[in-house]
Amino acid sequence: MTMSTWNDLEEYQPRVLKLLGNSFEKNRLAHAYLFEGKKGTGKKEVSLLLARSYFCEKPDGHKPCETCRNCKRIHSGNHPDLHLVEPDGLSIKKWQIQSLQEEFTKTGVESHKKLYIISHADKMTANAANSLLKFLEEPNADTMAILLTEQVHQMLNTILSRCQTLTFMPLPVSAIEKELLKQDVPANYARLAARMTNSSEKALELSRDDWFAQARLVVIKLYEVIFKRNGQAFVQVQTQWVPFFAEKEQQDMAFDLLLYVYKDILSIQIGNTDHVIYQDLLPQLEQHAIQVSRQKILEKITSILEAKKRLQMNVSPQLLMEQLVLSLQEG
Structure with a gap:
């Protein structure tokens, strides 16, 4: 996660930052x-931000200036x-x-303050x-x-009772997507990867993985063959889908990738084109949205969700996919 200023982090964890800001203001x-x-919800970033506010020589209210000697030393990881x-x-x-503890028996090197992060x-x-x-x-x-x-449940109750606990919520999809775009991830991968996990780190890893790029293509190809209803879908399942998505976790992700295609068609039908995840397929999906009723698309979405459940x-997997293909080709 590259975000680190108060304003950046406020967008990701508004409740936590508001509580900390109020505590600073009221001393x-x-x-x-x-x-x-x-993991990936910004806990470490917020702890270092709090440290900068704590040691900052010229804060703007509760926000660190980010330019004084103390802020710079914390940024570079060498504040004594x-x-x-x-x-x-x-x-x-x-x-x-x-x-x-021994360190803390000594007087602060720069001031009387000391802070530790575990x-x-x-x-x-x-x-x-x-x-x-x-x-x-x-x-x-x-x-x-x-x-x-x-893993808060693994902490001693006696320690928990002596700390003020702040819960970091999973990051909003829009925040993860924005983070990926900042890291120069192409928009069509950023949109999809941001929805596959609630951690910006995992999403970044996924978006840079050749396997994920290939998975996306395998799913799109099957979708196109299903839509044409030319009898090639079962061949596609046997020769490409099943060998490529070999593990259960991969199969589960494949269902999600396919699910988003049909959700995109639904978004187009209800006038939410901006919400389309496969933006590079937009003209094709718009064409398909005209040809299939909303009710049929909802039925297809339900079929994929059912297959996801049955996977567990x-x-x-091959039987599951063949049954799903039959269901998706109807109507």
Whole structure:
């Protein structure tokens, strides 16, 4: 995620930023925060933003100036009073928390303030968590802790009770799409990849994956053959679809890719052309939208959703696709 200014992050996590902004304005920052939410929702970016606001020499209200020495040092990852703890291997060890505590017994190098961020806080060993607990129970006035986790249910209740928890919501599709476009992902891939996951990192990975580009083509080709009803759809399923989408996860994604084609036709029929995901197929889809009734498109969408459900019941993928093709060719 490249976003980092207050305004950028406000667009992605408005509730979290509003709460933090109000706390700054009223001088009521908590001594310990727990940021919890799925991967790719901006927890680390917001923790570093909060750190810049905390240490900024000339803030604009609650927003960091981004240009003073402190802001620049946090950006470059070398501010002496900001400490980031990450798992050493698979876990955060007791010695990591103890060395953090030792650091905090010293006076702040730049000011009296100190701030530490513990990434993947749920990966603390029991000993590390207990060491941290003592630390959280006796906070210094100018010390702030920010714990980050994707697995809040694995955190000790005693730690949770000493932190103010802020929940990071999955990113809106429009925000992920915008992020991908910023990263120079072509628009037709950005629109689709943004809808396949709620993490901008995963969406970026997907949009740059040759497999995904090929998957999109296999799905479009099958759709076109189904629409022509020239008897080639079953051959296509056997020779291209089944061999290409070999794993269950890939098959599930394939159904989503196909589903969006039919949803696009529905969007065109109800006058929402701007919502079309396969924008590069727009003239063709507009043509098809005239030829098929809205009721039929809704039935086809239902058929794909049913097939998606049945995929989880270990039905043969080829049999499932052949039944789906029959259903999609009707009407």
